[in-house]
Amino acid sequence: MAYFFLALSMSLVGSYVALSKPLVAALPVFLLAWLRFGVGILAMPHWLKTPQDELPMTTNTKKLVFLESFFGNFLFTLCMLYGIGLTSAVSAGVIMASIPAVIAVLSWFFLGEKINRRIVMGIACVALGTLLFTISNTALFLHSDLKSASIQTYAHAFWGNLLIFGAVVCEATYAVIGKKLTATLSPKRITALINLWGFALMTPMGLYVAWTFEFASVAFNIWILLIFYALAASVGSVWLWMTGLKSIPAAKAGVFTVMLPISTASVGVLFLDETLSLLQCVAFGICLLGVVMATHSGSEATEEIKGD
DSSP: OHHHHHHHHHHHHHHHHHHHHHHHHHSOHHHHHHHHHHHHHHHOGGGGSOOTTOOOOOHHHHHHHHHHHIIIIIIHHHHHHHHHHHSOHHHHHHHGGGHHHHHHHHHHHHHOOOOOHHHHHHHHHHHHHHHHHHHHHHHHHHTOSOHHHHHHHHHHHHHHHHHHHHHHHHHHHHHHHHHHHTTTSOHHHHHHHHHHHHHHHHHHHHHHHHHHOOGGGSOHHHHHHHHHHHIIIIIIHHHHHHHHHHHSOHHHHGGGGGHHHHHHHHHHHHHSOOOOOHHHHHHHHHHHHHHHHHHHHHHHHOSOOOOO
16 A cells, blocks of 8 residues: 555656646746645645644754755745746656656765665666757757757756756655654644645745736636646645655655656646657656666665664
8 A cells, every 4th residue: 555655646746747837837936836835735734733642843853844845845846847837748757757866866875875786777777868868859959940949949948957857856855854754743744744834935925926916817727727736746645655655665665756757758748749759768768777776776775764
């Protein structure tokens, strides 16, 4: 069941990463992020209550809760929303295939976990796959008849892909910190607390943008999509991930982030009229091979991430 929760969580993340593209086109990023956390608060106020069997939070735990929200909610949301507005959902999916490898690197750097040869080879595969995908985009640029428009589009895609990789680093940080938090807090409490922090961090800019925004200009279907996005991003995916992570080592859980790029690219192709070239498919396959190599050995080498 824990495996199922982890896979479903990352599938939800991948789907809302892709579906957030039309949301970004209709709503300013800070307003969209603020509304997302606001809907989350309305959906789970009862989860903020401290369970009777939970010990009072230490200063270190409070810091970890803030950092979990800052990286996993605040920065991830900004990088993802701005990035997906400049690049394609397919590109985002390929770049996000590097999440397990980045988790392995952060675990080694911050938690002292060992990275063996298979993990290094896996990271190299992910880098190669991402490079091939970039080359495929460059080839499209060179064969375009509209050079000036292509230069602008290519520049936007470059910054969009860079922001998506920033979201990858934030997601990996979220996974490492989340494992520590599940040792002291329940998944529901973690979900509600980090959403509350996310709302607080977004409120200043959210209110500023909302003051002059024409809400009546937004189509009804965009509001429906916003509700799905908010419930999936702030409630469902976080609770599912923390529930699964509570009983599964973080290194082993990292393999399930493969569902994120797969669902992102799938939604882009099925619902957003995006396409995959043969070279992009090969790049995607190499990235997924790197995911398996980077996480399989890590899950064997490390049975548990231990906090200080």
